[in-house]
Amino acid sequence: MTSNNNRRVVVTGAGGFIGHHLVKSLKLLGYWVRGADIKVPDFEPSDADEFLLIDLRHFEGCSRAVEGVDDVYNLAADMGGIGYITANHAFLTRNNSLINNHMLEASRLAGVDRYLYTSSACVYPSFLQNDADVTPLREGQAIPADPEKGYGWEKLFAEQLTSYYHEECGLDVRIVRFHNIYGPWGTFEGGKEKAPAAICRKVSEAVNGGSIEVWGDGEQTRSFCHVDDCVDGLIRLMDSGYTHPLNLGTEEIVTVNQLVESVIKSSGKDLSMVHDLTKPQGVRGRNSDNQLLVEVLGWEPKTRLYDGISSTYEWIWNELSKQGRAKGPKPLRIETPYR
Numbered sequence: 556m557t558s559n560n561n562r563r564v565v566v567t568g569a570g571g572f573i574g575h576h577l578v579k580s581l582k583l584l585g586y587w588v589r590g591a592d593i594k595v596p597d598f599e600p601s602d603a604d605e606f607l608l609i610d611l612r613h614f615e616g617c618s619r620a621v622e623g624v625d626d627v628y629n630l631a632a633d634m635g636g637i638g639y640i641t642a643n644h645a646f647l648t649r650n651n652s653l654i655n656n657h658m659l660e661a662s663r664l665a666g667v668d669r670y671l672y673t674s675s676a677c678v679y680p681s682f683l684q685n686d687a688d689v690t691p692l693r694e695g696q697a698i699p700a701d702p703e704k705g706y707g708w709e710k711l712f713a714e715q716l717t718s719y720y721h722e723e724c725g726l727d728v729r730i731v732r733f734h735n736i737y738g739p740w741g742t743f744e745g746g747k748e749k750a751p752a753a754i755c756r757k758v759s760e761a762v763n764g765g766s767i768e769v770w771g772d773g774e775q776t777r778s779f780c781h782v783d784d785c786v787d788g789l790i791r792l793m794d795s796g797y798t799h800p801l802n803l804g805t806e807e808i809v810t811v812n813q814l815v816e817s818v819i820k821s822s823g824k825d826l827s828m829v830h831d832l833t834k835p836q837g838v839r840g841r842n843s844d845n846q847l848l849v850e851v852l853g854w855e856p857k858t859r860l861y862d863g864i865s866s867t868y869e870w871i872w873n874e875l876s877k878q879g880r881a882k883g884p885k886p887l888r889i890e891t892p893y894r
């Protein structure tokens with residue numbers, strides 16, 4: 556066992572949204588970090604000591620990724636927003652199961668100390684999420700199973716497989732279920748973006764006095780967790796020794812319409828919403844129950860939605876403005892450092 560300052564860590568999915576932030580934080584804490592992904596980060600170079608451009612659907616790629624490391628943060632996944640994951644069940648499920656099966660076996664063979672798997676609130680049964688006024692979801696409720704088609708089934712299976720490696724092979728595992736992570740340096744267009752980023756993009760591009768399109772009737776509910784809290788929670792969970800699934804999200808439930816209103820308020824624009832009922836909107840209601848999170852980590856996410864969404868809006872507006880696509884007014888806190 557090495558102390559945190561000289562532990563060697565691999566972050567898979569380091570070219571993606573959460574992985575990129577995680578690499579930054581681990582570097583600031585003094586870890587030696589290897590990033591692994593099929594692509595580099597979209598908006599700025601990675602802070603990783605070493606960045607492997609590899610396809611983790613292949614066992615050889617996974618073996619290279621985990622070689623010589625103490626800790627594995629396995630974030631790599633084929634994923635996107637609701638439009639993408641509901642239109643790509645076959646390949647997305649195949650890709651993710653290959654990545655997760657091979658990452659576990661490669662980690663076992665390499666004798667890594669600790670292995671963290673990033674799962675999702677999509678593992679929870681749809682029959683518990685039919686009402687916008689949803690009861691927050693507790694970890695023990697994932698089974699009996701009825702998760703989201705494709706993406707959710709694969710996440711639930713990979714959680715199970717991770718637990719089997721713990722029980723039968725002694726791998727020291729962590730399993731985290733994210734609830735809607737958002738923040739700067741996330742994809743905001745192209746089909747893989749999620750609701751907060753898509754809404755920030757639409758509001759940035761809208762002319763003051765105009766309207767934006769919202770998927771569904773906007774009365775579906777969710778909670779949203781800022782990426783800084785997410786990364787903080789991930790590092791705490793890795794150090795916790797807790798080997799069972801744990802929610803990582805906030806309990807600040809809002810309707811999608813309220814999320815849109817927060818973005819509009821951050822923008823200083825006067826915009827109306829046009830609801831498109833033909834578009835997918837996912838389960839009707841979903842919220843995180845954080846009782847176990849607080850018991851295990853003595854901590855929970857702190858960022859209020861409005862604060863987190865304002866800085867996310869600033870960042871997306873700024874990115875679009877570089878391409879001449881953002882419409883004024885310029886967000887007030889545009890100079891705020893994100894970290």
Ligand SMILES: NC(=O)c1ccc[n+]([C@@H]2O[C@H](COP(=O)([O-])OP(=O)(O)OC[C@H]3O[C@@H](n4cnc5c(N)ncnc54)[C@H](O)[C@@H]3O)[C@@H](O)[C@H]2O)c1
Pocket residue numbers: 567568569570571572573574591592593594609610611612629630631632633634635650654673674675676732733734735736737742749
């Ligand atoms: N963002 C969320 O709200 C959220 C919610 C629930 C779960 N998760 C999970 O958290 C993890 C990170 O999510 P994210 O939001 O950063 O997603 P992301 O799409 O930004 O990052 C995932 C990364 O995995 C990489 N990847 C995909 N296939 C790969 C392959 N074959 N080989 C190597 N790399 C590959 C992608 O290139 C991408 O950079 C994922 O496992 C995701 O399922 C995220």
